[in-house]
Amino acid sequence: xxxxxxxxxxxxxxxxxxxxxxxxxxxxxxxxxxxxxxxxxxxxxxxxxxxxxxxxxxxxxxxxxxxxxxxxxxxxxxxxxxxxxxxxxxxxxxxxxxxxxxxxxxxxxxxxxxxxxxxxxxxxxxxxxxxxxxxxxxxxxx
Amino acid sequence: xxxxxxxxxxxxxxxxxxxxxxxxxxxxxxxxxxxxxxxxxxxxxxxxxxxxxxxxxxxxxxxxxxxxxxxxxxxxxxxxxxxxxxxxxxxxxxxxxxxxxxxxxxxxxxxxxxxxxxxxxxxxxxxxxxxxxxxxxxxxxxxxxxxxxxxxxxxxxxxxxxxxxxxxxxxxxxxxxxxxxxxxxxxxxxxxxxxxxxxxxxxxxxxxxxxxxxxxxxxxxxxxxxxxxxxxxxxxxxxxxxxxxxxxxxxxxxxxxxxxxxxxxxxxxxxxxxxxxxxxxxxxxxxxxxxxxxxxxxxxxxxxxxxxxxx
Numbered sequence: 001x002x003x004x005x006x007x008x009x010x011x012x013x014x015x016x017x018x019x020x021x022x023x024x025x026x027x028x029x030x031x032x033x034x035x036x037x038x039x040x041x042x043x044x045x046x047x048x049x050x051x052x053x054x055x056x057x058x059x060x061x062x063x064x065x066x067x068x069x070x071x072x073x074x075x076x077x078x079x080x081x082x083x084x085x086x087x088x089x090x091x092x093x094x095x096x097x098x099x100x101x102x103x104x105x106x107x108x109x110x111x112x113x114x115x116x117x118x119x120x121x122x123x124x125x126x127x128x129x130x131x132x133x134x135x136x137x138x139x140x141x142x
Numbered sequence: 143x144x145x146x147x148x149x150x151x152x153x154x155x156x157x158x159x160x161x162x163x164x165x166x167x168x169x170x171x172x173x174x175x176x177x178x179x180x181x182x183x184x185x186x187x188x189x190x191x192x193x194x195x196x197x198x199x200x201x202x203x204x205x206x207x208x209x210x211x212x213x214x215x216x217x218x219x220x221x222x223x224x225x226x227x228x229x230x231x232x233x234x235x236x237x238x239x240x241x242x243x244x245x246x247x248x249x250x251x252x253x254x255x256x257x258x259x260x261x262x263x264x265x266x267x268x269x270x271x272x273x274x275x276x277x278x279x280x281x282x283x284x285x286x287x288x289x290x291x292x293x294x295x296x297x298x299x300x301x302x303x304x305x306x307x308x309x310x311x312x313x314x315x316x317x318x319x320x321x322x323x324x325x326x327x328x329x330x331x332x333x334x335x336x337x338x339x340x341x342x343x344x345x346x347x348x349x350x351x352x353x354x355x356x357x358x359x360x361x362x363x364x365x366x367x368x369x370x371x372x373x374x375x376x377x378x379x380x381x382x383x384x385x386x387x388x389x390x391x392x393x394x395x396x397x398x399x400x401x402x403x404x405x406x407x408x409x410x411x412x413x414x415x416x417x418x419x420x421x422x423x424x425x426x427x428x429x430x431x432x433x434x435x436x437x438x439x440x441x442x443x444x445x446x447x448x449x450x451x452x453x
Binding site: 007008012014 | 171173174175176177178179407408410411412413414
């Protein structure tokens with residue numbers, strides 16, 4: 001009996017609470033902190049070049065085999081030549097972020113990635129660098 | 143004749159408007175209780191939802207039986223004896239309450255017929271079991287109505303309402319009101335308005351798909367709820383009596399929607415009562431003893447009062 005009365009007051013209180021659901025294209029919710037979105041390559045702000053040196057640790061750590069890295073030897077040092085990421089395969093597990101010793105890769109907050117063509121989900125190095133704007137959590141407010 | 147037609151038009155208009163508002167409110171309140179928004183995709187706050195919902199049922203092709211026609215027509219016939227407000231009933235009789243209850247029980251039996259009927263067979267044993275279960279839920283309600291009849295010494299709705307000009311019957315019969323309210327709550331749970339409990343009997347669970355029969359079932363569900371709320375209002379809450387400066391018609395509307403919202407909230411609160419056995423347990427272990435005690439107390443007071451007047 002007490003439970004019924006308690007349920008009744010909970011129901012009554014819910015009438016005046018804000019609904020949890022949103023009308024998606026018109027309204028959007030702030031993504032939770034720490035949620036995993038599309039991976040992105042970080043930039044070194046002094047040189048404005050990618051931090052990644054193409055060591056390939058992320059490629060080895062990736063369980064879906066969706067990362068392809070190629071590096072080149074230039075002026076006595078290795079640098080990243082090509083970084084391919086197939087988002088169609090990526091499961092956003094975050095192993096690549098953990099495996100990276102240089103902290104060159106991180107997961108952004110971008111979650112809207114629907115495309116008409118599967119080819120558009122194959123990201124190149126430049127595409128991954130451009131994801132910097134999605135590193136901020138409430139990106140959609142702008 | 144003209145007055146009669148006018149009354150019929152008024153009754154149909156009032157029922158139609160209330161049907162729209164109540165189906166809108168029902169969906170809105172149920173969704174808000176679950177912290178949903180409801181009516182996604184409908185513009186202007188979902189005002190067109192009841193129309194589009196009924197059109198959805200009409201658009202589907204489904205063969206319907208004679209019982210579907212009866213459960214569509216009978217709720218309207220029911221309103222010929224139940225006055226919505228003062229003088230808004232077609233048949234003025236001294237035994238209006240009795241006729242209304244008989245019609246209501248017949249309507250419920252037709253509902254069970256409509257559910258039990260399938261395209262290929264008609265399961266008699268199942269049907270009888272359902273009728274017995276459902277009528278057993280009516281017993282406490284009938285006992286509490288009997289107490290009211292003894293209290294007011296009449297079966298006429300007008301007399302019952304007029305006798306409450308000073309104090310409402312809820313003051314004399316608080317236990318009876320509680321029993322009556324819980325009883326109609328259980329019956330509304332059987333009607334499955336919120337489409338939450340598919341196991342219960344009065345919904346078209348046996349039928350494949352939805353169609354015009356589902357529309358008829360929902361229509362009769364809403365009108366049964368109107369009837370039960372109006373009965374509560376007339377028997378316990380003063381009917382169309384004036385409340386200080388507020389006129390009777392407005393009071394009827396206010397009480398109607400207040401009881402409706404309360405019923406919906408309580409119906410969701412008892413959502414854990416999820417089988418017929420639990421309903422019957424509640425009925426036999428709580429409601430029936432309470433209603434019998436209430437009836438006995440009323441009868442004793444009635445006899446004592448008469449003895450006092452004789453002395």
